[in-house]
Every structure is written in C-alpha cells, then in structure tokens.
Amino acid sequence: MSNSPLTPGVVPGRLPAASYRANFADKEPALDRHEAHVAADRCYFCHDAPCITACPTSIDIPLFIRQIATGTPEAAARTIFAQNILGGMCARVCPTEQLCEEACVREAAEGKPVEIGRLQRFATDSLMAQGVHPFARSAPTGKRVAVVGAGPAGLSAAHRLALHGHEVTLYDARPKAGGLNEYGIAAYKSPDGFAQAEVNWLLSIGGIRVETGRALGHDLTLDDLRASFDAVFLGIGLAGVNALRAEGEDRSHVQDAVDFIATLRQCEDKASLPIGRDVVVIGGGMTAVDAAVQSKLLGAETVTIVYRRGQDQMSASGHEQSHATSRGVRIITGAAPLRVLGNGAVTGVEFAYTADGPDGLRLTPETFVLKADQVFKAIGQTLRGAPAALRLDGGKIAVTGAGRTTLPGVWAGGDCAAGGNDLTVTAVAEGRDAAEDIHAALMDAP
Amino acid sequence: MADLRSDFIGIKSPNPFWLASAPPTDKEYNVRRAFEAGWGGVVWKTLGSAGPPIVNVNGPRYGAVWGADRRLLGLNNIELITDRPLEVNLREIKAVKRDWPDRAMIISLMVPCDEESWKDILTRIEDTGADGVELNFGCPHGMAERGMGSAVGQVPEYIEMVTRWVKQYSRMPCIVKLTPNVTSILPPAMAAHRGGADAVSLINTVKSITNVDLDAFSPFPMIDGKGSHGGYCGPAVKPIALNMVAEIARNPETRALPISGIGGVTTWRDAAEFLALGAGNVQVCTAAMTYGFKIVQEMISGLSQYLDEKDMALSDLIGRAVPNFVEWQDLNLNYVTKARIDPDACIGCGRCYAACEDTSHQAIAMKPGRVFEVIDAECVACNLCVNVCPVEGCITMEELPLGALDPRTGRKVTGYGNWTEHPNNPAAVKAAE
Ligand SMILES: Cc1cc2nc3c(=O)[nH]c(=O)nc-3n(C[C@H](O)[C@H](O)[C@H](O)COP(=O)(O)OP(=O)(O)OC[C@H]3O[C@@H](n4cnc5c(N)ncnc54)[C@H](O)[C@@H]3O)c2cc1C
Ligand SMILES: Cc1cc2nc3c(=O)[nH]c(=O)nc-3n(C[C@H](O)[C@H](O)[C@H](O)COP(=O)(O)O)c2cc1C
Ligand code: SF4
Ligand code: SF4
Ligand code: SF4
Numbered sequence: 001m002s003n004s005p006l007t008p009g010v011v012p013g014r015l016p017a018a019s020y021r022a023n024f025a026d027k028e029p030a031l032d033r034h035e036a037h038v039a040a041d042r043c044y045f046c047h048d049a050p051c052i053t054a055c056p057t058s059i060d061i062p063l064f065i066r067q068i069a070t071g072t073p074e075a076a077a078r079t080i081f082a083q084n085i086l087g088g089m090c091a092r093v094c095p096t097e098q099l100c101e102e103a104c105v106r107e108a109a110e111g112k113p114v115e116i117g118r119l120q121r122f123a124t125d126s127l128m129a130q131g132v133h134p135f136a137r138s139a140p141t142g143k144r145v146a147v148v149g150a151g152p153a154g155l156s157a158a159h160r161l162a163l164h165g166h167e168v169t170l171y172d173a174r175p176k177a178g179g180l181n182e183y184g185i186a187a188y189k190s191p192d193g194f195a196q197a198e199v200n201w202l203l204s205i206g207g208i209r210v211e212t213g214r215a216l217g218h219d220l221t222l223d224d225l226r227a228s229f230d231a232v233f234l235g236i237g238l239a240g241v242n243a244l245r246a247e248g249e250d251r252s253h254v255q256d257a258v259d260f261i262a263t264l265r266q267c268e269d270k271a272s273l274p275i276g277r278d279v280v281v282i283g284g285g286m287t288a289v290d291a292a293v294q295s296k297l298l299g300a301e302t303v304t305i306v307y308r309r310g311q312d313q314m315s316a317s318g319h320e321q322s323h324a325t326s327r328g329v330r331i332i333t334g335a336a337p338l339r340v341l342g343n344g345a346v347t348g349v350e351f352a353y354t355a356d357g358p359d360g361l362r363l364t365p366e367t368f369v370l371k372a373d374q375v376f377k378a379i380g381q382t383l384r385g386a387p388a389a390l391r392l393d394g395g396k397i398a399v400t401g402a403g404r405t406t407l408p409g410v411w412a413g414g415d416c417a418a419g420g421n422d423l424t425v426t427a428v429a430e431g432r433d434a435a436e437d438i439h440a441a442l443m444d445a446p
Numbered sequence: 447m448a449d450l451r452s453d454f455i456g457i458k459s460p461n462p463f464w465l466a467s468a469p470p471t472d473k474e475y476n477v478r479r480a481f482e483a484g485w486g487g488v489v490w491k492t493l494g495s496a497g498p499p500i501v502n503v504n505g506p507r508y509g510a511v512w513g514a515d516r517r518l519l520g521l522n523n524i525e526l527i528t529d530r531p532l533e534v535n536l537r538e539i540k541a542v543k544r545d546w547p548d549r550a551m552i553i554s555l556m557v558p559c560d561e562e563s564w565k566d567i568l569t570r571i572e573d574t575g576a577d578g579v580e581l582n583f584g585c586p587h588g589m590a591e592r593g594m595g596s597a598v599g600q601v602p603e604y605i606e607m608v609t610r611w612v613k614q615y616s617r618m619p620c621i622v623k624l625t626p627n628v629t630s631i632l633p634p635a636m637a638a639h640r641g642g643a644d645a646v647s648l649i650n651t652v653k654s655i656t657n658v659d660l661d662a663f664s665p666f667p668m669i670d671g672k673g674s675h676g677g678y679c680g681p682a683v684k685p686i687a688l689n690m691v692a693e694i695a696r697n698p699e700t701r702a703l704p705i706s707g708i709g710g711v712t713t714w715r716d717a718a719e720f721l722a723l724g725a726g727n728v729q730v731c732t733a734a735m736t737y738g739f740k741i742v743q744e745m746i747s748g749l750s751q752y753l754d755e756k757d758m759a760l761s762d763l764i765g766r767a768v769p770n771f772v773e774w775q776d777l778n779l780n781y782v783t784k785a786r787i788d789p790d791a792c793i794g795c796g797r798c799y800a801a802c803e804d805t806s807h808q809a810i811a812m813k814p815g816r817v818f819e820v821i822d823a824e825c826v827a828c829n830l831c832v833n834v835c836p837v838e839g840c841i842t843m844e845e846l847p848l849g850a851l852d853p854r855t856g857r858k859v860t861g862y863g864n865w866t867e868h869p870n871n872p873a874a875v876k877a878a879e
Contacts, residue, residue: 034516041514044836047796050816109793109837 005277005301009345010253010374012274014299020270023297027188028092028118036122039115040069046105051116054103056421056429057084061100061116068123077127078134080120085159085432086152088128088198089181090425091121092189095286097319099425128197133204138165140207143442146171146229148216151179152424153235153414155202156431157438161233162207164439169229170208173215173385179237181424183262186290187270188297215385222387226409230445231438234397234405234412235431238422240384244282244377248340257281257291257378264294276374279303280349282337283378284314289321291376292329303329304370308336308354308361336363340375348372383416393418403434411438448753450746450760452486454727455619455644455704457577459486459550462727462760463717463745466708467492467554467580467623470734472528474538481542483739484746487550489621489647489729492527492582493535495557495567500526500589506667509656511682520682521732522656524667524674526588527556536574543575551575552621556582556594559604561611568616578619581608583634584650586627586677596650599625602637609641621706624648624690626683631690635700646694647706647729649687651677680732684710688723695724695768712741714748721760722767775865782852782859783827783843785809785820791840792818798831798841806830823853 003011015023031039043065051061059080067076080087096102096117104113127134143166147158150172158168176182181195203210214220216236225232241256243249253276267273275298281288284307296303305324307314311333314321321331335351342348348371352363383396391398391406396418399405403413413430420426452462464487465471465480472491480488494500502525511520528535543551553576557563571579583599590597598604605622612620622638624631626649638646653675655665665673687709694700707725711717712733720728733741753760787798787810794816802810809824810831820831832841846852846859867874 038515044795044797046794047800048812049796050794105793105795 003299005299008277008373010274010276013271014275015271017271019299020297024187024191024270026191027186030125031115031118031122036068036073036119039119040065042106043069043114044105050103050105051100051114055083055100056423056426057087057090057432058429059083059087059100059120064123065114065116065119068119073123073126074130076119076123080124081127081134083432084425084428085156085202086181086198086424086428087120088124089152089185089190089195090428091117091124092194093181093185094423094425095317095319098317128201131201133201135163135205137163137205137207140167141165141442143167143230144169144228145231145233145438145442146225147233147235148172148220148225149179149235149237149414149416150174150177150199150210150212151235151237151414152181152427153237153416153431154179154233155199156428157233157235157411157413157435158208158431159202159205160432160435161438162205164435166207166230166439166442168208170210171214171216171220172210172212173218173239175212177210177212179235183265184258184287184290185265185424186261186294187265216387217385222389222407222410226407230409230442232410233403233431233434233438234386234410234416235414235427236383236385237415238381238383240382241377242380242382244337244340244379246337246339248342248346249377251340251342251346252344253346253373254340254375254377257283257287257376258381260291260376261287261294264298270298273298275300276372277301278371279374279376280370280372281305281376281378282349283307283376283380284309284316284333285378285380286316286320287381288376288378289316289324289329291378293324293327295374295376296327296329300374302371305329305331306335306337306349306351306370307331307333309356310334335368336361338363338367341369346372346375349375381415386416402437403430404437448750448758448760450486450750450753452727452760454550454706455578455621457487457550457552457619458548459727460484460548461486461742461746461749462721463742464488464550464552464706464727464729465734466729466731467552467582468731468735469525470731470739473530473535474542477538477542478545480734480739480742481546481549484742485549485739486727487552487577489552489554489580490535490539490576492554492556492585493532493567493571494527495563496532496570499529499531502526502529503669505669507676509666509676511656518680518732518736520654520656520678521680521735522654522667522676522678523651524587524676527554527582527585532570536571539571539574539576543577550577552578552580554580554582554623556585556589559593559598559608564608564611565615568612572616576618578621578644579612579616580621580623580647581612582623582650583608584623584625584648586625586651586653587675596625596627599623599634599650600628602633605634605637606641609638609643613642619644621645621647623650623708625650626686626690626709627653631693632697632700635694635697635703639700639703643703645704645706645726647708648690648694649683649709651679652683652686654678679709680736681710681712681716684712684716688719691720691725692723692768692771695765696771701768712736714745714752717745718749718752718763719767721763722765723771724765724768726764777864778862779865779868780860780863782846782850784822784825784846785827785829785831785841786844787818787820787831787841788839789817791837793837793840794818795836797834797836801830801834825854 045062064076064079100116101113107113178195279295279300281292338350397412403411411434413434414427450461467489471488509522585595589595622643704726707720708729717728
C-alpha cells in the first residue's frame with residue numbers, strides 16, 4: 001500500500017510495516033535481573049510503608065521488593081498474588097504515579113520513587129514464566145457462585161472464591177474473558193497476548209467454569225442465577241457510552257473511542273486498520289489519551305484531544321498527558337463541541353470555548369473549527385444492562401461494605417459498582433473483598 | 447596543592463600511596479603502568495626462593511561480597527605468592543627501578559623459616575636497586591600450610607628471629623607485614639620491633655569464606671566442587687585494619703615503630719583516616735583491582751584538597767587522631783546527647799521508629815501524618831536511629847549543655863567523669879575507701 005500520514009480520508013497502512021511493530025511494542029520494557037536488583041536495592045523497607053496504604057490491593061511492597069533483592073522473585077510474586085491475583089496486569093497498567101509510587105518516601109525525598117510497578121512486573125513475570133500456579137484450592141465446600149463479567153473484578157472474585165473451595169461459573173457477554181484487559185487497555189501496555197495468557201494462568205487454579213457469549217439481560221436473568229446459585233457477583237463494568245449531544249454526531253467516521261480501541265486490540269495486523277489523517281478525540285480521561293496516542297501510532301498526521309474543562313480537571317494523569325504530548329498529540333482544554341461538520345462523512349468539528357461560572361460550565365461566543373476526517377468520542381462510559389431489581393447510586397450499582405447490593409445474595413464490584421475510581425487495580429480489590437464477604441456469608445449459612 | 451611528598455623510613459616517594467604486594471605489582475608491565483598513572487611506590491608481588499616457582503590453582507581464585515549495584519565490598523582470594531621465576535622478577539624490578547628512580551620500590555619476600563633461605567634470597571635481590579624489603583608474614587592460605595606466611599606471623603618468636611636475620615644480612619630498610627589472624631596485633635608488632643624492623647605494614651588478608659554455593663554445597667571460590675578458606679580484603683576489612691594500626695600507634699612499646707597502613711583503602715578519605723591513626727603511608731590492593739590504577743589520581747587530589755582546607759602538612763596529619771583513641775574506661779560518662787530529627791529533612795520512612803521501637807529503647811514516637819519525634823525521657827543516645835536513617839544529616843545528636851536536666855535520668859549534666867571513678871564501679875569504690 002502506498003498510503004502515508006498525508007493520505008486524505010480514513011485509510012489503512014499509513015506507515016511502513018516496521019513502524020507498526022515498533023509502535024505497538026512494550027511501552028516500558030521489562031527489567032532484567034541486574035536492573036531489578038539495582039531498583040530493589042533502593043527500597044528502604046519502610047515501617048508501616050505508605051506505598052502499601054496507597055495500593056488499592058494493599059500489596060506488601062517492601063516485603064516483595066526485599067524478596068527480589070535477595071534473589072527470590074518467585075517468593076516476591078507469591079506476596080503480590082496473595083493480595084492481587086492480577087498483579088501481572090496491574091504492574092503494566094496501574095497509574096503508579098498516582099498510587100504506590102506517588103506515596104513512596106523516595107518520591108517525597110528526591111522526586112524519584114522506587115520503581116514499584118516495574119519491580120512488580122519483574123516478580124510476577126518470573127513466576128508466570130514457569131507456568132506454575134502459586135495457590136491450591138481448599139477442600140470443596142459444595143457451594144456454587146455465579147460471577148457475571150470476566151473483567152478484572154469478576155476474575156479476581158472468581159479466583160478468590162475458587163481458592164476457598166467454591167464452584168464458580170464465570171459468565172461474560174463477550175467472546176473472550178478479560179474485560180477491558182483484553183478489549184480496552186492500550187495495546188502497548190499489554191502486548192504479546194498477555195491478557196489472555198494471564199486469564200489462562202489464573203484459571204489454572206481450577207474450579208472456575210467460563211461461559212463466554214452469555215449476557216445478563218439477554219440469555220441470563222438475575223432471578224435465574226439467584227435461584228440456581230448460592231450467591232451472585234456482578235462485575236459487568238460499564239458497557240454503555242455517553243452521547244456527545246452535538247449536532248451531526250451521526251456522520252460517518254464519528255465513533256466511540258472504546259469501540260475503536262476494542263477493534264484495535266483484537267486486530268493482529270495493525271497495518272490493516274484504517275485511521276484518519278486528521279483525528280479529533282473528544283474527552284479528557286484515560287480512554288481519550290489511549291485513543292489519541294494509538295491513532296498517532298497508526299499513522300494519523302494530526303491528532304488533537306479536546307476537553308471541555310481545564311487541564312487540571314482532566315482525569316488522565318499528568319504522566320499520561322505528557323505521554324500523549326510526547327507522542328505528538330495536541331491537547332486543547334476549555335472547549336466543547338458545537339457541531340460535527342461534513343456532508344455524509346465528517347470533515348471537521350466546530351468548538352466553542354467554555355468558561356467556568358457560578359452556574360457551571362457555559363459556552364462562550366468564541367468558536368473555532370478543527371479539520372477532521374475521523375472523530376472519537378471518549379466522554380465517559382455508563383452502566384448498561386444492570387438488573388432493574390438493583391438500586392442504583394449515581395448511575396452505578398449501589399453497594400455497602402464489601403460490595404453488598406440491595407438484593408440479598410447479590411454482590412457487585414469493579415466499575416459497575418458505586419464508589420471506587422475506575423481502575424483495574426480497584427476492580428481487583430473490590431472483586432477480592434466481595435469474594436471474601438461471599439465466602440464468609442456462605443460458610444456462616446446453615 | 448598540598449605537598450604530598452612522602453618519606454617513609456627514609457624511602458622517598460612523590461606521594462604516600464603505594465600499591466600493596468599483590469597482582470597489581472606482579473610484573474613489569476603492571477608496575478610501569480601504575481607509575482605512569484601516578485602511584486608513589488609499589489611493594490612487588492611476594493617473591494619466593496630460587497628454583498621452581500610455586501603454582502596457583504587453575505580455577506577461580508576470588509570470591510566476593512557485594513553491596514548495592516554490585517559494588518564490591520569485600521574480596522577474598524586463594525592466590526599464592528608469585529608464580530613467575532625469581533630471575534624474571536629480579537630482572538624486571540631492576541629495569542623498572544632504573545627508569546623510575548623517584549618511585550618507591552619495595553620487594554616482598556617469603557621463604558622458608560631458616561637462616562640459609564633468608565640469607566640466600568637477600569643476596570639475590572641485592573643489586574636490583576630496590577629501596578627496601580617487606581617480609582610477608584601475613585598470607586593466610588596455602589603458604590601457611592608450608593610453614594610460611596601467617597604461620598610465621600602468628601608466632602612472635604619467629605617474627606623476631608627472621609627479622610633479625612634480615613637486618614643482619616641486608617642493608618635495606620625492612621618492613622614486617624603483619625597478619626590480622628591473631629587475637630592481638632601487639633605481640634607480633636613488638637616482636638618485629640625487637641627484631642630490629644624499621645617499620646611494620648598491616649594488615650594482610652583476613653581468613654575467610656565469602657559464601658557457600660548452595661547448589662554444590664561448597665565454599666566459594668570453588669575448585670572442582672571444593673573450596674578452601676581464602677584471605678579477605680577490600681572495604682569490608684578497613685575497620686579491622688584501622689583498629690590494629692591504631693593499637694600499635696598508641697602503645698608505649700610500639701609507638702615509635704613506623705606503620706604502613708593497609709586494608710580497604712579505596713578513597714583519599716580512607717587513606718587520610720589511616721594516616722590520622724598513625725600510619726606513615728598507605729598501601730592499596732583491592733581498590734586498584736576493582737577500578738584500575740587511575741584511582742590514585744582521586745586519592746592525590748582529594749588528600750591534597752583536604753590538607754589545604756585544614757592548612758596542614760602531610761606530616762601534621764600522621765598520628766593526629768592517636769591521642770583521642772582511648773580505652774572505654776576513659777570515656778566521659780557525663781557527656782549526654784539526645785537524638786534530634788529534622789522534620790524538614792525527614793522523608794517519613796519510619797526506619798528509625800522500627801529500629802528504636804523493636805530493638806532499642808522505644809524512644810521514638812510515630813505521630814499522625816508519619817511525623818517522627820524523639821522522646822527525650824527514653825532516648826539513651828545510642829545513635830542507632832542515625833545509622834539506619836537513609837537521609838544523611840536528618841537525625842543528629844544534640845549535646846545537652848552543662849547543668850541541663852536529662853529527662854531520662856532526672857539528673858543534671860555535670861563535668862567530666864569516667865568509669866574509673868563511677869560509683870557503680872566496685873573497683874572505684876574500693877579506691878575511694
Ligand atoms: C480505554 C481504556 C483504557 C484504560 N486504561 C487503564 C489503565 O491504563 N490503567 C487502569 O488501571 N485502568 C484503565 N482503564 C480502566 C480499567 O480498564 C477498568 O477500571 C477495569 O477494567 C474495570 O474492571 P471491571 O471488571 O469492573 O470491568 P470491565 O473490565 O469492563 O469488565 C466487565 C466485563 O463484563 C462483561 N459484561 C458487561 N455487561 C455484561 C452483561 N450484561 N452480561 C455479561 N457480561 C457483561 C464485559 O464484556 C466485560 O468483560 C481503562 C479503561 C478504558 C476504557
Ligand atoms: C589476589 C591477592 C593476592 C595477594 N597476594 C599477596 C602477596 O603475594 N603478598 C602479600 O604480602 N600480600 C598479598 N595480598 C594482600 C594485599 O597486599 C593486601 O595486604 C590486602 O589485600 C589488603 O589490602 P586491600 O584491602 O587494599 O586489598 C594479596 C591480596 C590479593 C587480593
Ligand atoms: S515507600 Fe518506597 S522506599 Fe518505602 S517501602 Fe514503599 S517502595 Fe520502599
Ligand atoms: S539514639 Fe537510640 S535510643 Fe535515642 S532515639 Fe535513636 S535509636 Fe532510640
Ligand atoms: S529514619 Fe530518618 S527519614 Fe526515616 S522517618 Fe526516621 S528520621 Fe525520617
């Protein structure tokens with residue numbers, strides 16, 4: 001194909017083949033043994049370490065780092081997996097600069113925290129490379145639990161329940177398990193099929209039956225599940241997306257960013273993916289950044305993120321924003337879309353600058369137009385398909401304690417549940433804690 | 447630039463940094479390059495008797511202990527004395543000394559413990575032009591089993607006897623190199639003194655096993671599944687060496703004996719510490735083996751900057767700390783300090799807390815927001831927190847002024863008072879009666 005970044009329209013193959021390989025390779029390469037020892041040696045083994053507090057799954061970070069430093073990364077991995085069975089994925093996708101590494105005392109001291117995320121990856125990779133599963137199941141309890149949604153929350157819950165000896169059936173609407181690990185996370189954070197490899201490794205504990213292509217609300221009902229299982233855990237994420245509510249939203253090449261990313265993640269040959277020459281991404285979160293950066297990596301000439309509020313209110317971290325700008329993405333803040341221009345296919349987007357006032361955000365009369373042949377909407381995901389019997393709270397499933405919903409015998413966790421911060425690691429923590437609560441409830445029951 | 451020219455027992459060198467007798471000084475090629483790099487002198491790798499040279503193992507001869515980032519902290523070796531023919535060594539020594547007349551050239555010797563052997567070797571080295579000899583009574587492995595090296599160094603009578611022979615059959619200044627593998631360094635030093643030694647040098651290596659191969663179940667370095675103890679050197683042995691040097695420097699019987707300080711000298715600062723505790727110069731082995739000859743340039747620039755800053759001559763530094771090296775019973779028990787944590791420097795790691803709470807005196811309070819504070823009423827001023835704190839200068843020891851109340855003991859700080867006069871000392875009470 002003789003397309004280039006300058007070819008007009010939405011076309012595939014804008015880059016030479018080697019560029020795709022390089023662009024979608026590991027964003028942060030793994031530490032080798034020596035590098036890991038050097039990095040591990042920087043840890044002070046803090047008392048009541050602040051990094052542990054900052055980790056949503058409370059991994060004993062000083063302990064696992066010391067285990068690496070003493071040449072036992074496998075033991076380090078066990079320390080990690082005991083708290084967070086998706087420690088491998090979390091090591092790759094956690095915004096550590098806002099979590100453990102932000103809290104690390106060496107961040108305060110010298111602006112250079114211990115590289116906890118990369119060390120975690122070193123440890124978990126070491127054990128997973130051996131293909132062994134670190135835990136064995138307890139004796140069967142005879143209890144059966146349905147887990148709906150095989151994303152981080154559901155996988156974590158299913159694993160913990162299986163560990164305690166319960167029989168788990170894990171349902172997911174999609175053809176593959178993994179949730180956003182498989183369909184959402186940026187390709188360069190989890191290359192080489194890691195998401196599926198991790199799912200398979202996790203399932204090797206046994207006692208978890210996976211049924212994909214089974215959607216709650218279509219071929220499954222909550223009533224049936226409650227009737228045939230001793231408990232139900234919902235980890236169905238946020239399957240819906242917000243609408244732009246701007247004129248012309250229905251023109252072709254105006255697409256949800258999450259769909260674009262899911263297609264990209266499932267596509268083996270990135271050169272075959274069509275991408276616009278001028279791409280506009282509307283939104284200010286992780287999804288917007290990932291869609292924009294990956295557009296650029298596919299060969300778009302210009303990519304612009306437009307966010308309606310100020311930069312400090314973007315939910316994408318400073319680290320992610322600078323990752324985007326370092327890749328050549330332009331970020332415009334304080335502007336909202338008025339209409340999508342074009343005749344059939346999109347040709348541009350007209351924006352108005354915004355101003356923050358006492359009654360919230362309002363549009364100013366000042367407008368501008370960005371040229372665009374492709375537009376991605378990344379203005380937030382919403383809960384879809386939650387059973388009507390459950391009470392909601394701010395658009396998500398209302399929960400108390402460790403994920404108890406308003407229906408007895410039904411728990412929820414991860415993105416679909418109220419509270420939390422829509423991160424993989426938080427979903428893992430909530431799934432795990434709900435599983436412990438379910439276990440306690442089932443073992444208490446007569 | 448301070449004047450670093452050194453005169454050690456009449457042997458002159460442009461600086462007090464010599465290479466110790468070891469692989470760096472094993473041959474002409476090395477020694478020429480060492481002199482080009484700036485070393486003030488060398489003690490040539492130990493020579494043995496004429497005849498077939500000794501042999502070394504043909505597998506690994508070193509073991510090591512590492513710190514962060516694989517920084518070498520300690521090295522262990524099972525190498526023996528030179529394995530090159532005596533004539534070759536003598537020819538090379540002569541050639542190098544001829545071309546580098548301003549550098550110190552010392553020949554290290556180790557031959558069997560009989561008068562004939564010593565007389566013979568001393569005659570053979572006569573016309574090399576070397577400035578002195580060093581008697582290797584230190585090597586703890588291999589040679590000791592054959593009645594040489596530390597086998598001599600551990601028996602003061604032998605030291606004295608051999609030293610006497612050397613002084614009898616040679617005009618050269620004689621340095622006796624001591625082994626640290628003894629319970630007290632003083633009897634060997636006194637024996638060397640009695641035998642007429644011009645100086646002692648110390649320490650040679652410390653008997654050691656650096657590690658065990660946990661798959662092969664053998665000490666390391668491992669030769670075909672077996673290991674033998676080696677000699678330990680490098681930064682790890684410096685504290686042992688400093689103490690031994692200082693013991694000799696302050697003892698009334700040995701204080702007149704010049705000392706060449708050896709053991710873990712790695713930077714100018716280490717060298718300065720040896721000099722302050724009484725060494726007249728220093729010798730270096732492991733640091734050169736780790737980083738190459740060039741380190742001497744840092745040693746030269748560092749020591750001369752230090753001397754300039756202190757406005758001291760090299761000779762002023764030598765022995766400067768010796769009078770302050772006293773016995774425990776002479777320490778002032780009425781000197782009271784308290785740990786102080788600088789809240790601005792503190793990064794909140796809590797190591798001081800863990801250390802004091804778990805293993806010391808429960809004298810640090812952990813307050814909300816990870817604020818750490820010393821409880822004066824509990825602090826015994828042990829200094830442990832200072833040593834475990836990762837931030838240099840964050841915890842300091844503050845001296846309580848005379849007359850201030852120590853909240854731990856409820857007593858006021860008074861003037862000097864040591865154990866010899868302390869009421870709890872039965873001996874002191876008796877003396878007072
Ligand atoms: C583009 C993008 C990038 C992201 N990048 C990061 C990142 O770098 N780091 C980070 O920490 N977080 C990131 N996140 C957030 C993170 O992916 C989520 O917080 C996390 O996946 C939530 O896990 P979950 O299990 O709750 O939901 P999901 O991962 O969404 O999994 C939910 C699962 O439920 C299934 N499901 C949904 N509805 C039904 C139904 N009715 N019946 C049956 N199954 C159903 C879905 O198919 C899916 O498999 C990103 C999110 C997006 C969208
Ligand atoms: C490999 C090796 C060989 C040594 N060989 C000798 C030797 O032949 N004669 C000797 O007197 N000392 C020998 N030594 C001891 C050194 O001269 C020196 O006393 C000791 O290493 C301590 O100094 P350092 O800490 O600077 O290395 C040897 C040391 C090493 C590491
Ligand atoms: S805060 Fe940093 S230094 Fe302290 S234990 Fe955690 S990773 Fe180590
Ligand atoms: S000096 Fe010793 S007793 Fe005092 S606070 Fe520090 S560790 Fe505790
Ligand atoms: S060890 Fe030092 S840095 Fe750490 S909490 Fe104590 S005083 Fe602060």
